[in-house]
Amino acid sequence: MSVAAPDRARRNTELALLILAILLAVGAYALVGLGLEGKVPVGLAGYGMLLVGGYVFAHLVVRWLAPQADPVFLPTAVLLAGLGFAIIYRLDPGLAGAQTLWLLLGLGLFALTLVAIRDHRQLDHFTYTIGLLGIIMLLLPLAPGIGRTVRGARLWVGIGPLQFQPAEIGKVLLVIFLASYLNARKELLAVATRRLGPLALPEPRHLAPLLVAWGLSLVVLFLERDLGSSLLFFGIFVVMLWVATGRAAYLVLGVLLFAIGATFGYLAFDHVQDRVTVWLNVFDPRLIRDEGFQLAQSLFAMATGGIAGTGLGEGQPGFIPDAHTDFVFAAVGEELGLLGTIALLLLYVLLIFRGYRAAVGSPDGFGQLLAAGLSTILALQTFVIIGGVTRLIPLTGITLPFVSYGGSSLVANMVLLALLVRVSSGAVGRPAEDADSTMFVRAARERGG
């Protein structure tokens, strides 16, 4: 009974938003040039055409292969990537070429994912293969010979001149694995047999996966010294367990385990202690020139920006070390001000909200968990890095999705986006089987909607 007209309306909405996003991306880039050198950057036409080509191509692929998909995903991601590109060009024009290539590669993989995966349930058949691949990706930097340590964290893999962070794609693979694994076991995990004070717990053996995930994230913390990924993996796992079972007890238990892990990490590692010390005493004269320099500069930059910012190309975000990766949010704060950063946050809220909406709308438990997990990646990552940069929480190095410079992150996020588009498209036109839904969605539907 599905009619073609609403599909077309959705795709036209997407196209209209996309045109606006491209206008904004190219406009921001042109403004950077005007602010920096007083003229429009030389590469504007070429860059604009490449981008427009890539984006329109991605849109046509969605129109062709996922006509019922949510119209908000692609344009929002395009706008985030476009703003990120402008800021990266502004910070270091030498990186712009590479970022363009990564962006085009990401769009190519976006299309490829939609072509290869016509129905997200295809992925449900390869539970353990995908899980194994995910863990390999996560632990690959530890392999002797190819693993590389960059600034204390061992999370790079290098083959010749090529370098990438396998954990970026690893997190997407792990979410697919978890969605499939938890979907098959959601009933078992939802049954409570033991009580621990106010907490109703399931059978201890069913708790094993939670403990394994906890152990794995501690391994990442120990051996790769990567606080951000460790936090991200454990967070994703706890949230997905909660969605699968609808039991808040897992959330409470997860927070407890996290608190234990965090305390342990704090006591065991100097670099974790440093982060906390800097977080609490960033303006301490003994720290501000040393460990606290980056965070202090980030705060100064955002303070300089004020309400409307200095204008693109007119601030001094170059003072912040690594402004193009982890601290890109501070650079936006300086040059586009509070208004610019709020807009950026709203874009993330939109993207993540639509991701969870796709989860609730998906007729099968696997799709629900997949979309919820992928949205949680975006949500946690955005929260952790923006919270760190604004000194709400201790800083953990992680990229800002779609905006930060970095090939691995951008490419992985484009694949993530394609999967969200796929789930949101499959949500329409296939009858929902309530029996197959996750407990969380079942409870939500019973409450009415």
Add this chain to the structure above:
Amino acid sequence: MPPFVLTVLKIVLLLLLYFFVWRAVRAVVLDLYGGRVRERRARPAEPRPKRGRSRGAPSKVVVLNADGGRVSTHRLTGTIQIGRGTNCDIRPDDTYVSQMHARISNRNGAWVVEDLGSTNGTYLNQRKVTGPTGISPGDRIRVGKTVVEVRR
């Protein structure tokens, strides 16, 4: 480039950024409440349900999707089952509709609608249906996001 022009351009960029956010939010709102917004707007044009009783017996129902588009028309000859189950007469393409959602049937010459224990409930003119309730032309039965309009 004078600083004044740059400031104006910056403000234009920020405004455009918020314009994008606004358009995107609008697309989302239309998706979430599209059906309901239109339903509310269409209300004043309809006759009041209470008075509708005297205007004769209903003879057919029209199924409208969430966007208000007409999907199908069914004549009221016998009992009509609404739901996504295969044995239903009206099978809306709507995830908020249960397998066996509601039934329209004739009881002693009067047409009534009743809920069959659906997850999200059945609404007659925005009121939740708890037992068999009489329907008359102009009434709107909502199941999930789908609206079934009673016509003369």
